[in-house]
Amino acid sequence: MPRFIRTAAIMAALLLLPAVTASFAHEIKKGDILLTELWSRATPAGAKVAAGFFTVENTGSEADRLVDIKTPVGKAEIHETATVNGVSTMRPLEGGLAIAPGQKVTLAPGGLHVMITELKEPLKEGEMLHLTLRFQKAGEIDATLHIRPPGAPGPGGGGAGSSSPHGHPGMKM
Numbered sequence: 001m002p003r004f005i006r007t008a009a010i011m012a013a014l015l016l017l018p019a020v021t022a023s024f025a026h027e028i029k030k031g032d033i034l035l036t037e038l039w040s041r042a043t044p045a046g047a048k049v050a051a052g053f054f055t056v057e058n059t060g061s062e063a064d065r066l067v068d069i070k071t072p073v074g075k076a077e078i079h080e081t082a083t084v085n086g087v088s089t090m091r092p093l094e095g096g097l098a099i100a101p102g103q104k105v106t107l108a109p110g111g112l113h114v115m116i117t118e119l120k121e122p123l124k125e126g127e128m129l130h131l132t133l134r135f136q137k138a139g140e141i142d143a144t145l146h147i148r149p150p151g152a153p154g155p156g157g158g159g160a161g162s163s164s165p166h167g168h169p170g171m172k173m
């Protein structure tokens with residue numbers, strides 16, 4: 001009897017696993033590149049800009065570089081945020097994002113991010129944002145980013161309005 005119960009419990013756990021993996025341990029791997037924590041934020045109607053975030057890890061022994069990003073919903077590029085004399089500004093990352101062997105780089109609000117301009121449609125909470133990332137070595141990777149509530153501070157949990165919005169001084173919106 002206890003053995004049957006144990007088996008049933010394991011089977012239940014296995015059945016639950018795919019859903020859990022999809023929503024919480026979402027990761028994408030190609031070659032030596034591992035992408036995790038892929039997320040974005042919902043945008044208000046009429047907004048022309050959006051941002052995407054993820055963590056990229058180079059699990060291999062050779063350097064790689066994220067050189068280009070495309071998305072069906074607009075124009076995408078990699079931006080860096082820098083604070084000069086107390087003023088936060090952002091600019092496209094020249095030459096792409098280099099990732100050394102063993103290095104892990106996190107894109108997050110206030111730092112590196114995928115900038116989407118000329119946004120064709122609002123990003124809706126609960127849906128997915130599709131990006132095609134092109135790496136010098138790993139090649140093209142299709143990435144899906146969970147669209148979190150507006151103002152979400154991170155890839156999971158949290159709620160709206162708990163952090164400052166993703167600011168873009170210097171860009172006309």
Ligand SMILES: [Cu+2]
Pocket residue numbers: 079090113114115168
């Ligand atoms: Cu930006």
